[in-house]
Amino acid sequence: MAMSRANDAVAAALQEYAELFALDGGDAFRVRSYQRAAKAIAGHPEEVTPENVRAVPGVGEAIARKVEEFLRRGGFRQLDELRARVPEGVRRLVRVPSLGPKTALVLFHEYGIDSPEALAEAIRAGRLTGRKGFGPKTLANLLAGVEHLLEAGSQVHLGVATGLADRVAAALREAPGAGRVAVAGALRRGAETIAEVELLATAADPAALVAVLRGLPYLAEVAEEEPGTASARAADGPRVRLRVVPEESWGAALLAATGSAAHLARLRALAAERGWTLTGQGLYDGGRPLAAATEEEVYAALGMPWVPPELREDAGEVEAALRGGLPRLVTLEDLRGDLHTHTDLTDGVASLEEMVAAAARRGHAYYAVTDHAPDLVMQRMTLEKALAQRERLRRLQAARPGMRLLHGTELNIGPDGSVDWPAEILAGFDVCVASVHSHFTQSPAEMTRRLIAACENPEVHVIGHPTTRKIGKRPPVEADWDAVFRAAARTGTAMEIDSYPDRADLPSDLVRLARRHGVKFAIDSDAHAVPHLAFQRFGVGIARRAGLTPDDVINCWPPERLLAFLRRPGA
DNA sequence: GCCGTTTTCGGCCCGACTGTTTTCAGTCG
Secondary structure, X not given: OOOOHHHHHHHHHHHHHHHHHHHOOXXXXXXHHHHHHHHHHHOOOOOOOOOOHHHOOOOOHHHHHHHHHHHHHOOOXXXXXXXXXXXHHHHHHOOOOOOOHHHHHHHHHHHOOOOHHHHHHHHHOOOOOXXXXXXXXXXXXXXXXXXXXXXXXXXXXXXXXXXXXHHHHHHHHOOOOEEEEEEOHHHHOOOOEEOEEEEEEEEOOHHHHHHHHHHOOOEEEEEEEEOOEEEEEEOOOOEEEEEEOOHHHHHHHHHHHHOOHHHHHHHHHHHHHOOOEEOOOOEEEOOEEEEOOOHHHHHHHOOOOOOOHHHOOOOOHHHHHHOOOOXXXXXXXXXXEEOOEOOOOOOOOOOHHHHHHHHHHOOOOEEEEEEEOOOOHHHOOOHHHHHHHHHHHHHXXXXXXXXXXXXXEEEEOOOOOOOOOOHHHHOXXXXXXEEOOOOOOOOHHXXXXXXXXXXXXXXXXXXXXXXXXXXXXXXXXXXXXXXXXXXXXXXXXXXXXXXXXOOOEOOHHHHHHHHHOOOOEEEEOOEOOHHHHHHHXXXXXXXXXXXXXXXXEHHHOOHHHHXXXXXXXXX
């Protein structure tokens, strides 16, 4: 499913406005209004227009007018005014964990601190020591938070990088004389965080492509380093690099631009054993070219089949390829369903009916609705609401014989590993996902016991987003993952690969570890809106990086096998 | 700023945790 770009841009502008409004001391309820509208527009399945935006829930007259102006000229007056009043670095301050708008306001207005860097300097220089509200522990936490933030640098998650790459690639394809355009680098390898979006192209006139980059409003510092090679910086983060190469060496160039450095080093060593050299131009025996036009030819000349980009990390894939033992990696088409999704009964933005219809359009054989459970109090879930939803789902099932609808829930794993409802209630759900949503800072020993206890609960089928990390916002929880995965394998509890791009959880290195323990996986969207159902592509990328096959993934299985795994064979 | 089975004003998702406070403000999910 294609993302509707206008919606994403409008939502980003409203979200920025909400943040700036809060940082300018604006009323908290109005801040929430802008945030709610941004979330609703981002999750709205239709492309927003001046005519239909007023119908989006949470959008009233005032926001509709702002959206209208934004669609006309890419901005609105009130946003321009706030941008002029609140420096960009102050907005970055609230990315520091535990630092919210109120604190940022004090830091900026009373101390002139206008960036995370300036905050670190002020703390180190003792300028905040003794200030009411800033005790020694608070200062130490803030300093650690800033350092964590700056370490992450301009890395962005897959969702942001993919959106940026798609937009730039589409623009390049429109250029006169453009030939091929492909995404390479870490993004092609499916990495969960991206520092640089690398694009490769062929063109009759390389300068025309560089000119396209210069014309894109969301790229800055466009520099042509040599003819046909350019780099730029995207407005909100990563660098963009474009390389225009000759058609005849496309394969060698794509291989070189995709990496990883370690994988390429292995290939070069293999070439060297034969007295050959491998470069971005081709594979050569002295001056004689052996292969260059396609990646397949280059790999074949080195004695192996084409290696999927997600495996190119020098983690054993070269040896496996040489002996013909590459795994049959899971693909998006192998997925037969989704086992973790939300609706507007809790924090989703689409109704049950809309989500089910969208799932059917994706061709799923089964689809689970797993709204939040009561212990996450702000969601205001009750057993009565869950049972009423189950009845609605059963009625929808009658009209959709081609897709099995599963009524599930996303439980909360409490500090001691217990979950929201007793066993007799849980037994009424077709699928129970259990996730950590609180108490993130337990000791590793406590967190390990907690996750193992959840695995040992016979009603729990899947551990949702196991590390609970949020890329760029919250570090993963600390646990003895070997012990957790042993428990998961022993109890037949699947680990989730949550595909939501800022989660990407489990990350691929932990998937690899879990698989060695014999754990099975669920690749879920964790969708909170119709467009989010497409996030599963990111989870598939993580699974492929870990070498997973369809047999490792419970939602690749036929319905009967899945239901047996869920211990609901009669469902 | 949005919204209406409280319907054009007066509410707005609720409670725990943290570090600081000596009774609470800010942040988070």
